[in-house]
Amino acid sequence: MALNESIVSRRSRYAPGPIRRLRRLGPWLIRAPWAMVGGFLVLVALATAAIVAWPNAVPWGVYGLIVVTAGLFLEPRFLLVVYVGLFLALAVTGAALGEGKVATTGAQVVTVLMMLLMIWLSHARAQVGVVGVSGESMLVDMRDRLRAQGELPPLPPSWQAEVALESAYGDGFAGDFVVASRSTDGRTLEIALVDVSGKGRDAGTRSLLLSGALGGLLGEMSEDSFLQSANNHLLRLRWHEGFATAVHVALDLESGNFTIGYAGHPAAAQFAAGSGRWRMLSGGRGPLLGVIDHAVYPRELGTLRRGDALVLYSDGVIESPDKTLGDGIDRMLGRAESFVRTGFEGLAQRLCDQAAAGLGDDRAVVTIWRT
Structure with a gap:
């Protein structure tokens, strides 16, 4: 087993301090x-x-x-x-x-x-x-649990993955989070990247609540019904401004086949080593989570071959007040292009650090590639 590397934002790491020692x-x-x-x-x-x-x-x-x-x-x-x-x-x-x-x-x-x-x-x-100081200790524990849920499980030697999370203006909480799970037989990897409405600490409480629920659903529901179950859960919560976007991918670690679905989320990008090009996986589109009852979330099929890569990201990576989404995607893929020859290690953090939104929005990136 090769050790999977999970990168978490440098500004998101907090060493135990006096508050924790006073517990x-x-x-x-x-x-x-x-x-x-x-x-x-x-x-x-x-x-x-x-x-x-x-x-x-x-x-x-x-x-x-x-x-x-x-x-x-x-x-x-x-x-x-x-x-x-x-x-x-x-x-x-x-x-x-x-x-x-x-x-x-x-x-x-x-x-x-x-x-x-x-x-x-x-x-x-x-x-x-x-x-x-028990209140601050509780918040620290909840924040750490949210970060821990985004850590990816160990992967086979031929697979690598990274996660990078950055909160708006360096806040301790963010509206973007990642949950990941690997099946009991080790064959299937499931990852969901979720963007809760709002940003920074304003969305932090909703992220904490939703991440626990979606983390429980991941791996327990079939890949085709995960987004439907997540949508039903948000509808039951009846939040004010309680919508979220999500991208969910289920990857077969033996064959490289995957399915991907979206709930109002930006399309993932796939690099094909055979052609040397990036393409956007724009199929499998569905509505926002928590807005429409009985919503349907189709899936798009794909395959990751040796040398291929998949990039999931939140809108903070590509959105900018003075640019179109197309410009933001081109900018992101331009940054990713420089990693093609040297390998994709460090790409997730680079895309977060150089996101179009800068420090003013939450950013999350997941990269998966096959060696």
Whole structure:
């Protein structure tokens, strides 16, 4: 078995950071809220004593640190208790120092505004049932799961494939995603590239929900009924602006025969080594997913022989405000032409990096070639 290479955008890779490291601390803190409240009130008392004792050495910023930390780890009702104590401490400190500390009133106003902001943030977190940094950890996990679903399974030595994903303006979430599956007997590879309406983080939540559903359908449904099942699923969701485009290919890894179907998606490009030319696979056209009930999605047949390649892509690769789609396709194929002699490794990432839409749209490319 040759190792299949799956390329993911450099801007999409996030190393584990402080948020992830705090995950083990979060559950313990949530189970002991009153202990935390007492701890924060003690900190408020110590900060007040320090400011009064050394007004020129201890800044008002220590209150701001307590405000932010308490806002991250406490639910709204417990947070209010700490902030009431903090507000009283501000009043006592201001009265005790008088003119002895510079910018007393201004610092107090800023601290109160910070308290109001953190109360709003804590309330927003409580509405979705998360406290502290657990919400960010959940988003990181969901994003990583979405990326993992786009990793291609290992392929036989005579086949290679790559995936490249880029989100609009480098956001962590994108409306484009890829799901892939290989049959239990190892003979068939199925790949679906999906473009959810919207872009960047606005489409991220819909991508997360839809990728799980389509990943479950892939390999379980027949290749002829995959797009119909995906369309029915979107119709049941009843999203506002809940449509998506998709291209689905089922490839026989022994014979090289494949079928491909589209749901309102740009046509894939195939390179034929025999003729040395690219051609667009414009058959198998169907409507957008989630728009028309009982839609029909025909399939186009093809074959990948030795030296041939197949390129799937999203509209961000070819669309440009000042160019036609034809110009965008010609531009993409021109970039791909330079890989014909040296091999198609790295082509997916190159097409994403040099897409017609630039950084302003999500881009996704899948390349499959037979050596």
